[in-house]
Amino acid sequence: MISNKYSNILTMLLVVFIVAILGIVAYFGYDLLNSKAVNDNAQSTLDEFEKAVTRETVSESTNNEVDGEVTNPLDELNSMTNTEEEVVQEPEKVYMEGYEVKGRIQIPKTGVDYPVLAEVTKRSLEIAVGIAYGPGLNEVGNTIIYGHNYRNGLFFSDNKKLSNGDKVLITDQYGNTITYSIYNIYQTTPSDASYFTRDTQGKREISLQTCTDDSSARIIIWAVEDGE
Numbered sequence: 001m002i003s004n005k006y007s008n009i010l011t012m013l014l015v016v017f018i019v020a021i022l023g024i025v026a027y028f029g030y031d032l033l034n035s036k037a038v039n040d041n042a043q044s045t046l047d048e049f050e051k052a053v054t055r056e057t058v059s060e061s062t063n064n065e066v067d068g069e070v071t072n073p074l075d076e077l078n079s080m081t082n083t084e085e086e087v088v089q090e091p092e093k094v095y096m097e098g099y100e101v102k103g104r105i106q107i108p109k110t111g112v113d114y115p116v117l118a119e120v121t122k123r124s125l126e127i128a129v130g131i132a133y134g135p136g137l138n139e140v141g142n143t144i145i146y147g148h149n150y151r152n153g154l155f156f157s158d159n160k161k162l163s164n165g166d167k168v169l170i171t172d173q174y175g176n177t178i179t180y181s182i183y184n185i186y187q188t189t190p191s192d193a194s195y196f197t198r199d200t201q202g203k204r205e206i207s208l209q210t211c212t213d214d215s216s217a218r219i220i221i222w223a224v225e226d227g228e
Helices: 002-063 073-087
Strands: 099-107 112-117 129-133 141-146 167-172 177-188 204-211 218-225
Touching: 002 099, 002 112, 099 129, 167 204, 177 204
Parallel strands: 112 129, 141 204
Antiparallel strands: 099 112, 099 167, 129 141, 167 177, 177 218, 204 218
């Protein structure tokens, strides 16, 4: 009787153990598949963005070519005016699930390479990173880029591994790529927005924002354009 009782207990424990193992495998399997789907979606969008930027660059180059010499001063003035008009043309827009892609962020140290979306919403932060505040990518002032920390390598999960001097590359819709150097890393409360409007003294800067692993605080990273 006692033997049967212990046998039943062991059987129940074994079943619980097997169910737990299957649950863990299923969870990590789903997380792995989800991560791959997110990265594949991001790469597809980056490919489209790269093509749009390339077409924009080629278009500007072609429109700026002048066949032969300009002998008429009025023609030369018109040529200069047309060139300026081409430069300030709106770039070709690319969208990711309805969100406009404003650029691309690359962080060599952590392998980050994602589209930067124009908005920060629940869904936009599930598929990429987004602009939370500021004048815009590669513009003078402080532009804040927000990304989730999913602790699985996606988005800004590895921002905690970054150090002063590490590089962040930002490519905007016009095809301009600017390298920024990190110079300040700290943690603050989720409600702290004091750094949003900080004075960059006429320089181009970016701030990367994500949460800590336990979501109790925010990791803030400041970076300034190289050579400034």
